[in-house]
Each structure stands twice: as structure tokens, then as C-alpha cells.
Amino acid sequence: MDEKLARKLRILADAAKYDASCSSSGAPKRRAGAGELGSTTGAGICHAYTPDGRCVSLLKILLTNYCLFDCAYCVNRRSSNVARARFSVEEVVTLTIEFYKRNYIEGLFLSSGIIRSPDYTMEMLTRVAKKLRREHGFRGYIHLKSIPEASPWLIEEAGLYADRLSINLELPTEASLNRLAPEKDGAAIESAMGQIGERIVQAKEERRRFSPAGQSTQVIVGADATTDEAMIRKSALLYGTYGLKRVYYSAFSPIPDASAALPLQAPPLRREHRLYQADWLIRYYEFSPDDVAGASEDGMLALDIDPKLAWALKNRHRFPVDVNRADREMLLRVPGLGARAVDAIIKARRHGRLRLDDVARLSSGLKRARPFLIAEDFRPTTLTDRLDLRAKLAEPAEQLSLF
Amino acid sequence: MGEPSRDLPPTERAGDFGGIHVVSLAPGADLSGFRTAARRLIAAGIPPKNIVWQTEAPSLFGAESGSADGPPLQLPRAVTELIPMVVPHRDPERYGLLYALLWRVLHGERALMDVLSDPLVHRLHRMRKAIGRDLHKMHAFLRFRRVPGEGPERFVAWFEPDHHILGAAAPFFVDRFRALTWSILTPEGSAHWDGTLRFGPPGRREDVPDGDGFEAGWRDYYENTFNPARLNLDAMRAEMPRKYWRNMPETAAIPALVRAASARAQAMIEKEPTMPVKRDPVRAVAKMARDEPDSLEALNAIIARSEPLVPGATQAVLGQGPVGARIAFVGEQPGDQEDRQGRPFVGPAGQLLSRALEEAGIDRGEAYLTNAVKHFKFTLRGKRRIHEKPTAGEVSHYRWWLEKELDFVAPKLVVALGATAVLSLTGKQIPITRARGPAAFGRSFAGFITVHPSYLLRLPDEAAKAAAYQAFVDDLRRANALAA
Numbered sequence: 001m002d003e004k005l006a007r008k009l010r011i012l013a014d015a016a017k018y019d020a021s022c023s024s025s026g027a028p029k030r031r032a033g034a035g036e037l038g039s040t041t042g043a044g045i046c047h048a049y050t051p052d053g054r055c056v057s058l059l060k061i062l063l064t065n066y067c068l069f070d071c072a073y074c075v076n077r078r079s080s081n082v083a084r085a086r087f088s089v090e091e092v093v094t095l096t097i098e099f100y101k102r103n104y105i106e107g108l109f110l111s112s113g114i115i116r117s118p119d120y121t122m123e124m125l126t127r128v129a130k131k132l133r134r135e136h137g138f139r140g141y142i143h144l145k146s147i148p149e150a151s152p153w154l155i156e157e158a159g160l161y162a163d164r165l166s167i168n169l170e171l172p173t174e175a176s177l178n179r180l181a182p183e184k185d186g187a188a189i190e191s192a193m194g195q196i197g198e199r200i201v202q203a204k205e206e207r208r209r210f211s212p213a214g215q216s217t218q219v220i221v222g223a224d225a226t227t228d229e230a231m232i233r234k235s236a237l238l239y240g241t242y243g244l245k246r247v248y249y250s251a252f253s254p255i256p257d258a259s260a261a262l263p264l265q266a267p268p269l270r271r272e273h274r275l276y277q278a279d280w281l282i283r284y285y286e287f288s289p290d291d292v293a294g295a296s297e298d299g300m301l302a303l304d305i306d307p308k309l310a311w312a313l314k315n316r317h318r319f320p321v322d323v324n325r326a327d328r329e330m331l332l333r334v335p336g337l338g339a340r341a342v343d344a345i346i347k348a349r350r351h352g353r354l355r356l357d358d359v360a361r362l363s364s365g366l367k368r369a370r371p372f373l374i375a376e377d378f379r380p381t382t383l384t385d386r387l388d389l390r391a392k393l394a395e396p397a398e399q400l401s402l403f
Numbered sequence: 404m405g406e407p408s409r410d411l412p413p414t415e416r417a418g419d420f421g422g423i424h425v426v427s428l429a430p431g432a433d434l435s436g437f438r439t440a441a442r443r444l445i446a447a448g449i450p451p452k453n454i455v456w457q458t459e460a461p462s463l464f465g466a467e468s469g470s471a472d473g474p475p476l477q478l479p480r481a482v483t484e485l486i487p488m489v490v491p492h493r494d495p496e497r498y499g500l501l502y503a504l505l506w507r508v509l510h511g512e513r514a515l516m517d518v519l520s521d522p523l524v525h526r527l528h529r530m531r532k533a534i535g536r537d538l539h540k541m542h543a544f545l546r547f548r549r550v551p552g553e554g555p556e557r558f559v560a561w562f563e564p565d566h567h568i569l570g571a572a573a574p575f576f577v578d579r580f581r582a583l584t585w586s587i588l589t590p591e592g593s594a595h596w597d598g599t600l601r602f603g604p605p606g607r608r609e610d611v612p613d614g615d616g617f618e619a620g621w622r623d624y625y626e627n628t629f630n631p632a633r634l635n636l637d638a639m640r641a642e643m644p645r646k647y648w649r650n651m652p653e654t655a656a657i658p659a660l661v662r663a664a665s666a667r668a669q670a671m672i673e674k675e676p677t678m679p680v681k682r683d684p685v686r687a688v689a690k691m692a693r694d695e696p697d698s699l700e701a702l703n704a705i706i707a708r709s710e711p712l713v714p715g716a717t718q719a720v721l722g723q724g725p726v727g728a729r730i731a732f733v734g735e736q737p738g739d740q741e742d743r744q745g746r747p748f749v750g751p752a753g754q755l756l757s758r759a760l761e762e763a764g765i766d767r768g769e770a771y772l773t774n775a776v777k778h779f780k781f782t783l784r785g786k787r788r789i790h791e792k793p794t795a796g797e798v799s800h801y802r803w804w805l806e807k808e809l810d811f812v813a814p815k816l817v818v819a820l821g822a823t824a825v826l827s828l829t830g831k832q833i834p835i836t837r838a839r840g841p842a843a844f845g846r847s848f849a850g851f852i853t854v855h856p857s858y859l860l861r862l863p864d865e866a867a868k869a870a871a872y873q874a875f876v877d878d879l880r881r882a883n884a885l886a887a
Contacts, residue, residue: 156799
């Protein structure tokens with residue numbers, strides 16, 4: 001690989017690292033036919049982990065980090081003094097194919113700064129995907145970060161080649177957008193999400209290919225004053241209205257050459273983690289945004305305990321739950337019992353009554369679950385009502401990062 | 404799941420030593436050997452406690468030579484799926500545990516696999532999970548290196564799995580790298596693909612090339628995608644245990660990244676916000692804001708440049724007629740003639756439309772004619788290109804263009820000719836017979852719905868044709884009056 005390309009890769013990988021999404025899951029299963037390269041397994045594969053604990057699944061780069069927009073939170077905003085570079089379509093294709101052949105990656109995550117015009121930029125992104133599919137028979141994963149200001153017909157075309165399209169919301173409120181990203185238009189972002197969502201549903205019905213792994217978005221946590229509750233309510237709205245597959249929460253991170261409009265301190269990474277947990281409860285545990293609101297104080301989730309435990313502690317009257325009798329919905333509310341454990345419990349109890357040892361074999365979170373459940377040979381007696389229960393179950397308040 | 408075609412045949416032998424059967428299977432994952440033995444032992448009614456399973460050559464007891472296969476076992480699917488996922492496990496007890504499971508399932512506990520809390524099922528389940536994880540890590544962490552030299556590309560990888568999974572892991576690499584020639588070497592055996600999959604003897608680490616032309620670039624990528632402000636070593640180690648590191652080229656970068664992380668993050672926080680060095684590109688930003696095509700010609704240039712979003716078409720057929728036309732007609736999509744000539748409504752249906760327009764007192768030259776879908780969609784039947792109806796999805800792909808086009812033309816009235824035009828203009832499937840007449844398309848012009856002229860051509864009987872044609876001309880007259 002020649003040094004000029006390597007230099008561009010260093011700059012444009014660095015510039016893309018603030019995007020939390022790197023997942024390669026959700027695409028329909030595919031495998032390479034004769035003369036083709038690439039497959040998708042449906043589940044996604046992480047090919048490496050960096051010391052920040054995040055996985056490398058896709059080659060996540062920008063086409064260019066030149067940008068005409070001036071969004072305060074973004075390291076690539078036009079007023080930033082970072083080094084700039086720009087890949088050609090051919091270069092991105094080469095890197096993707098060569099990295100893929102060595103089993104370094106599952107595919108490509110391509111984003112870009114806005115150059116010349118949103119349409120021009122969107123066309124370039126689509127050209128990369130098209131070239132990979134058409135000229136190289138590439139069957140691996142492709143995620144394109146759409147440009148919301150681009151014309152709708154360009155997004156229509158991008159969906160034919162990409163496995164996933166996404167548009168970053170970045171800031172959950174119009175007011176924050178106005179302050180930190182004056183050239184961005186919240187309505188344009190949501191209308192593009194609406195377009196993508198509509199087409200995904202339609203294509204599924206017609207069994208045609210259009211962004212089959214769905215769409216996702218990212219919101220930055222801690223760059224403005226939005227509470228966790230507002231964040232979760234916004235996400236629930238996005239899931240409901242546009243059928244988003246994932247909302248990524250990215251704790252605002254110090255960036256080189258930061259703008260003066262940003263807060264001085266980064267928010268704790270644990271806040272990001274709690275938001276993911278709350279999001280998870282909504283998607284897989286039948287929690288509502290109101291439940292999450294009920295589990296928080298002044299709209300903020302506790303940092304020392306997870307939101308499910310926080311909800312249980314505030315709703316002690318609904319516990320303990322009998323593992324041999326309770327319905328699925330209530331079992332899902334028991335802290336420490338995951339969805340898989342709950343399904344295993346329901347299956348197993350058809351064949352005999354479960355004792356605490358049995359539950360221990362079905363769940364790895366029994367320590368936290370104990371005060372909240374009843375088994376054949378076990379009752380928590382007064383444990384559920386102890387005042388110091390929270391302190392006993394809380395994690396040490398150690399920070400997950402350097403800050 | 405296929406069993407690797409190892410060189411070693413299943414050396415399953417059993418002997419009766421005071422009621423104890425010794426079964427010896429090939430080293431590694433001997434699925435077929437286990438199957439044969441299990442069928443025979445179950446058929447003979449030998450309980451688990453009377454069997455000793457060996458995976459090496461027998462030493463203390465001499466094992467009896469292989470005997471006839473028993474009848475196939477009728478097992479629940481959950482069991483047949485579990486067995487190939489446990490057989491590759493390194494635990495020497497795996498065959499014994501699986502046989503105990505078979506025994507219980509076939510002796511009254513048919514639903515045993517549902518009871519994940521049962522200690523045996525639980526243990527087997529954990530073994531299956533271990534194999535699943537080992538497979539996943541091999542799929543993820545294996546790195547190919549290109550063998551240097553001229554000629555077709557060839558790739559080699561070295562990997563050290565925890566369990567005997569080479570046979571189970573290979574199909575993934577076949578599915579993914581079908582077009583390449585590759586070998587995977589492990590301390591237990593090797594897999595080779597050049598169009599067919601073969602298994603061979605163990606390899607050595609030294610048999611893999613020292614480096615690869617893209618490895619440095621990959622390490623560059625790995626280093627630069629790491630965010631020093633988010634150091635989280637526990638999370639990294641949990642997912643990528645150290646034992647894998649020595650065979651992954653990028654992990655050599657980890658110590659330096661970790662050492663420098665805190666200083667780099669601190670520097671980012673302490674650094675004062677800087678003033679932009681470059682001048683603010685005011686004009687470029689202003690130009691960007693006016694990105695959309697600003698005239699019908701500009702829009703048409705984009706449409707003409709774009710690839711068909713339906714299969715078939717040779718060229719885009721653009722709308723025809725003056726901007727500011729009083730009345731616009733929207734058809735379905737260009738046909739064979741239109742596709743050849745690149746103009747709308749020139750085929751048989753177009754000619755019929757011209758005649759009806761004339762009778763209704765509308766000057767075709769002053770109206771705007773266009774289609775919902777801009778490309779001809781067809782299938783070839785012999786030498787004939789047979790028109791194919793666009794799907795709802797295809798119509799949606801094109802609706803942005805139609806909307807933009809009508810915005811530029813800005814007619815007083817838009818006449819939708821047929822169901823596809825209605826779908827494009829309203830987003831809904833509406834039967835024409837019911838909706839015929841004035842309509843709302845939710846935009847700044849009035850709407851009108853009637854049939855597509857090709858419908859008139861298809862009517863079989865002459866009387867019906869004449870009546871339908873008259874109704875169509877009447878519709879056009881009404882539309883003309885509405886647009887006045």
C-alpha cells in the first residue's frame with residue numbers, strides 16, 4: 001500500500017471514529033457465488049477490538065473530511081484546523097476489497113464531510129457502493145451515512161446498494177441544533193428518515209432490496225443540556241415513527257481543535273452506558289418511556305445502578321415475582337434476568353417446578369435477581385423491603401474512563 | 404453440518420470387559436464415529452454407565468473392532484442440532500455426556516432439551532456455547548496473508564482454535580472467499596480451498612508468509628480508529644482475550660496506544676479552542692444551500708444522467724411541453740416506441756391520446772405530457788419487448804422527480820391517466836372506476852383522474868371501445884373546462 005494512500009487512511013479513519021455505529025448485523029444472510037467475494041451472516045462479526053473497548057467490524061472512514069458545514073461538536077467542521085484529506089472512489093473500493101480479502105473487516109461504513117454540495121457528496125458515496133457491488137461482485141456489508149440535505153432521488157438510489165442507511169440526528173432538539181449546528185435543519189433530517197423508513201417497509205412487502213438492514217441514527221450525549229428522559233422519549237419516537245433499527249448514543253468526547261461552543265468536560269461514559277441499557281429495555285423488555293422516566297431522578301438515570309434495577313427498587317410492591325407462576329412480562333422486569341433466561345425459565349417450568357439452583361443454571365445474574373424472586377425452595381422474606389438494598393446491589397461508583 | 408474428511412478413519416472398536424464397553428473414536432471431532440457407535444450401543448441397549456469413551460488409541464483395554472451400524476435414531480431436532488456443536492469440544496467427556504443425553508431422551512425424557520436447568524443439559528449447553536464462541540472468534544480473528552509472487556492471488560492463514568473446530572469453521576470461509584484460493588493452517592490440521600475444499604495434515608506457523616502488503620495499512624487504520632478519550636481495557640480484553648493477540652497483526656500497536664492515551668486525551672481537553680486559520684468559505688456555503696436543481700432543464704439533465712430504477716430501459720423519457728402549461732397529463736411509463744424515440748406518448752396509446760385531445764379541444768402542443776416512471780420496463784419475449792407494469796416501489800422511486808417536475812411546470816390542473824399515475828401522485832392505490840373525475844393530489848394544483856389511453860386499446864369489443872373512448876373524450880373536456 002503506497003504512503004500517500006496510507007496517509008489519507010490515517011486522517012480519514014481518525015475523522016470517522018466519533019461515529020458510534022460500526023455494527024454489521026441485520027443484513028439478510030448472503031454468501032458469495034462463483035467469482036464473488038463476501039458474505040453476511042446476519043449476526044455481524046467484530047474482527048478486532050481497540051483499547052477503547054469498541055469493536056472493529058467495518059472499515060469506517062470518511063470519503064473526505066473537508067466540510068462546508070460548521071457544526072460545533074464535529075471535528076471536521078469547516079472552522080476546525082485539523083489536517084484534511086480526500087479519497088477517490090477508486091481508493092475506497094481498493095481499501096475495502098483488499099482489507100476484506102484478508103479477513104480484517106465485514107465491509108464498509110462510509111460517511112463524508114459535505115463538499116461542493118449535498119447532492120454531489122451523496123452521489124460520490126453511492127458511486128462507491130455501486131462500484132463495489134457491480135464491478136467487484138462484493139457481497140459484504142455496506143453502510144452508507146446519508147446526507148439528509150441531498151435530493152430524495154439520490155437516497156432512493158443509495159438504498160439499492162447499501163445494507164443500511166443512516167442519518168445522524170446528533171442533537172435531539174431543534175434548539176440545540178440551531179445553536180450548535182446552525183446550517184443543519186432538523187426537519188430535513190427527519191423527512192429523510194421518513195423517506196428511508198417508508199421505502200424499507202415497502203421494499204420488504206415487495207421482497208425487493210432497499211437498505212435491508214434498516215436505518216439507524218446517532219445522538220450525542222452531553223454536548224447540550226438534554227436529559228436522559230428526553231433522550232429516551234425522542235428515541236422511542238424515532239423507533240415508532242421511522243422504524244429505526246438502532247439509536248446510538250455517543251458520549252460527547254473531547255475532540256482535537258474543539259469549538260468554544262462546547263462544554264469543557266466530557267460526560268461520564270457510564271451515562272452513555274445507562275442510556276443504552278434503557279434503550280434496550282424499551283426494545284426487548286416491554287418497558288415504556290414512562291417506565292424509564294419513572295426509574296430516573298429529575299430526568300436523569302442513576303449512574304450507580306442499571307435502569308431496570310432502579311425501576312424495581314421504586315416499584316417494590318410488585319415484587320417478589322414467582323418464577324414458577326409469573327407471566328413473561330413480569331419476569332422480564334426482574335433485575336438480573338435477561339430475556340433469554342426468562343424464555344428458558346418458561347420452557348423449563350413446563351416440566352417441573354424450579355428451585356433456586358435451577359434458576360442459577362438458567363441465569364448468570366442470580367445475585368441481583370434473588371431479592372426479587374420466589375422459587376420452589378426460596379423466598380426472599382424481608383430482603384425486598386430492606387432499606388439498604390440499593391447500596392448492596394449498586395456497583396462501585398468507579399468511572400469507566402479516565403475522567 | 405459436514406464432518407471434515409480427515410485422513411483417519413473412525414477407529415471405533417468396542418470390547419466387552421466385564422460388561423464395560425470401550426469405544427475408541429478418532430482424535431478431534433469424530434462425528435460419524437460417534438454416530439455409528441451410538442446407534443449400535445443404543446440398539447444393543449447398553450446404558451451409559453457401561454461405556455468408556457476413548458479418543459486416543461486404546462492402551463489399557465484392548466478395544467474390539469468396529470461392528471455393524473445400528474438403525475438410525477429418531478431424535479428431536481434440538482438434539483440432532485446439538486450433537487455436531489458439542490462433538491468438536493476438547494472435553495474428553497463429551498461423547499459420554501452426549502450418549503447420556505441420547506439415552507435419557509430415548510428412555511422417557513423426550514422433552515429433556517427444554518429443561519435447560521437440568522445439570523446435564525446445562526453442561527452440554529455451555530459446551531455448545533463454548534464451541535459457538537470459538538467458531539465466532541475464528542471467523543473474526545483469523546488473518547489471511549497474501550503469498551508473495553506472480554500469478555493468481557493465494558492467501559494463507561495460521562490459527563490456533565481452542566477446540567477441534569476446523570471442519571466446522573471452514574464452510575464460513577468458503578461462503579465468503581469463494582473467488583479466492585486460500586489455506587488455513589492449524590496445529591491439528593489444515594483446510595485448503597481452490598474451488599474444492601480439502602482437509603490436510605497440521606501446518607506450522609512458519610508456513611505463513613512473514614507479512615502482507617496491506618498489513619501496515621490495516622495497523623494504521625486500527626490505531627486511528629481508537630479514541631484515546633475512551634480508554635476501556637477491560638471491555639477490550641473481555642472480547643479479545645490476550646491468547647489471540649499473537650496471531651493478529653494489529654495488536655502489536657496496543658501497548659503504545661494505551662501508554663499515550665491519557666496524555667493525548669488530556670491535551671485535547673486543555674487545548675484552547677483555536678481560531679480558524681482559513682477564511683470562511685462564505686460563497687461556497689451559500690452555493691451549497693441552493694443545491695436543488697433550479698430549472699426544469701437542470702432537473703431533466705439529472706434524470707437523463709441517472710440509471711434506470713426499473714429493469715430494462717435504454718434511455719430516460721423526459722416530459723414534453725411548455726413550462727407554465729395550463730394542463731399537464733401524467734401517464735404510467737414510456738413504452739417501446741417512446742423508449743426508442745426518447746419522447747413521451749408517441750406509440751399507439753399516445754396517438755390515441757392525441758386524437759382524443761383534439762376532439763376535446765385541447766392543443767397537444769400547449770399541454771405538458773409526462774410519465775410517472777421515466778424509464779421503459781420490459782421483459783424480452785423472443786425479439787419483442789413486452790411492457791411490464793412497474794411495482795409500487797418503483798413508482799415511489801420516481802415520484803420525487805415527478806413532483807419536482809410538476810413544481811417547475813406549475814400547471815393549473817394535473818390529469819392522472821390511469822392507476823399508476825394516481826399511485827405516484829397520491830401514494831395510494833385507488834381504483835380508477837371509483838375515483839374518476841376531479842381529485843386532490845395534495846399539491847398546489849387541481850387534480851383530475853381518468854383512464855390511461857392504453858386501456859381503450861385493450862378493450863376487446865368494438866362497441867365497448869367506442870363507448871369508452873367517448874367517455875374518455877368527455878373526461879378530457881371536463882378537465883379542459885376545469886383548467887380554464
